[in-house]
Amino acid sequence: MLMYYAILIIGVLLVIVALFTFIAMYSGKDYTILNVGKILLALLLGVLCLVITLPSLKYVVLKEYDVVSGKCVIEIDSSGRTSEADLKMLNIDEVFSFRDIPALDAYGKSIPYYCEVTVTKDHEFGVSYKIYDAKTRKLILTSK
Template identity: 60%
Template sequence: MFYFISMYRARELEFLDTVKILGGFLLGVLLLWMTIPSLKSVLMKDYDVVSGKCTVEITSSGRSTDSTFNMLDTDEQFEFQEIPDLNAYGRSIPYYCEVTVTKDHMFGIDYKIYDFKTRKLVNPSD
């Protein structure tokens, strides 16, 4: 920051460069401020478990494939990059899920999928 101020006083920076640098700095501070609660939760391994009836939707676009866990009891959605190995999935097939998330429920950490009727473990995440 001191180097930036000295460059500004020496007029080595133009106004547009100054706006770009300040904009980048403010964007970085904003992103850090938004992720600090989740980062603290991940580093301290302070997680919360959301469980209940859920459906699993798998979406594919190009090279990426995502799975979305729709928790029906709490109306929350959690996304994971890996695809669970299920025989059937979608809105019509309910499962019982246990999803480990950060305390602020922003990021999913882990999941376990059980059969809704028998509560037999169908697919844990690796």
């Protein structure tokens, strides 16, 4: 959920900064192509961030969540500076990403597990997860 709030705050800040900068530029009559381009880029990025996050805002604020359960495979993505865990739900073809990586070294990451993932009602953002053994349904790990 930290990523959700970060994207939402960045979107709001970019839109506000772009609007205030445009108003200041308009009142100062300082129209350069570079300044207009920067403002439009900031405005477009801010609106994009808001388009991604605002549809789920109602579910996050009211804490209306769904629990998606079924067999899953865990993939660790460490392509950048940070790593994240992708829980691929095999029965519904959805992928949920989490910043905290489950410590499943004794079990292995590529084998199927039974997972319960708590997500927003629109299935856009993951909130938490529980990982169970696929055969015994014994709880192995929960998210922080």
